[in-house]
Amino acid sequence: MYKLISFDIDGTLFSYDPHAYGISKATVSLLERLQSAGYILVVNTGRCWRDIPATIAPYFTYFILNNGGVLCNAKGETLSAIPIDSKTVQRFFQTCERMSKSFILKTKYQSYYYCNDGTYPPYLFYDNGVNFQYEAADLTTDAVYTLCMELEEEDLPQWRQSFPDLVFVHGGYRYYEINACTADKGNALFVLLEALQIKPKETIAFGDGMNDYAVLRSVGIGAAMKNGHPYLLRELEVICDSVTENGIEKLLVNLGILEGMLFKEAVHQTR
Structure with missing residues (x-):
């Protein structure tokens, strides 16, 4: 059912916990398994091209940068762009x-x-x-x-x-x-989905900030990280544990996307 998974970086894949700062080996392993399983993986971040961590870049097919200002492929070729005047x-x-x-x-x-x-x-x-x-x-x-x-x-x-x-x-x-005004993560993702002929309901997205809200509210499953902005935690139905708690993997296992992995318990709350 699901074909594409969109990931924010900061606070979602990248932990700012001083005891587990950065991108963990478990997160890299998760991305590798998802890529091997045939899912299209998309970075959806406020970062620019140079700031994409080298440890995770090889697992992504598309990159939405600058909060939706730029959409490019894995070669860095721009597919769409909305600059500030x-x-x-x-x-x-x-x-x-x-x-x-x-x-x-x-x-x-x-x-x-x-x-x-x-x-x-x-x-x-x-x-x-x-x-x-x-x-x-x-x-x-x-x-x-x-x-x-x-x-x-x-x-x-x-x-x-x-x-x-x-x-x-x-x-x-x-x-x-x-x-x-017309640049946001949601609009850029929809441009990509239309080009790939993938429906929003066939998409999963993870994020933690207000710049992720336009994405999370509009896809099949939009999961807010437990460490995310309070508004997201109030408004969204699916909440997953933080990346330091392997929350993304737990949710994907619970959805049946990753079978036979480490975590079996249900970890997201649905209102």
């Missing part, structure tokens, strides 16, 4: 510069950090979590798909009013991820 990016940059606000700018391939404390040059990119390398982003040629910044909740209405062609999605704490 370049004039909007310039105006956003000027506004942040005037207000001395730091932000992150993401192209398809790279994340650039703008710091206002004078410690670093205006733009730099973060290389695989290991070191900083300096490189200016050319806003005249590089398409920008995502902007990220910290905002106080009381300031959010003013930013939304100033940038009506952008959507601000809460990413945790005071952190907001910002995309073009």
Whole structure:
């Protein structure tokens, strides 16, 4: 019945638990087994291409990046893209510069950090979590798909009013991820499903954040991670244990997708 499985990365496949930080060997093994069983696996993340962990990349056939801003195949070839208008990016940059606000700018391939404390040059990119390398982003040629910044909740209405062609999605704490209004993970996944002639009801998706809601509410089974955003836990019917508790594997075994594996007990709640 199910043909395609969509995975968020951060908080879903990638654990931020200090005692089990990163992507576990069990998670890599799970992806390998699903690929071998013939399922189409899709990354559906806010990350850009360079930030996809090398340990899991080989198991995915398609990559939805930048919160749905970019859809590409395993070779990195773009299949569809919804960038933020370049004039909007310039105006956003000027506004942040005037207000001395730091932000992150993401192209398809790279994340650039703008710091206002004078410690670093205006733009730099973060290389695989290991070191900083300096490189200016050319806003005249590089398409920008995502902007990220910290905002106080009381300031959010003013930013939304100033940038009506952008959507601000809460990413945790005071952190907001910002995309073009028509770019989200759900829309990008539906573009892919239509191209592959796969129905939403033949799709399973896992996620933990508000940027996953458009996906999780619209597929055959949309599972929120137990460590996910409270809104998801209230609104969605299927909740699975965190990745550190092997929640994804448990749910797939319970659905009969992975038979004879380690975990047999039912672990998701249905209201």
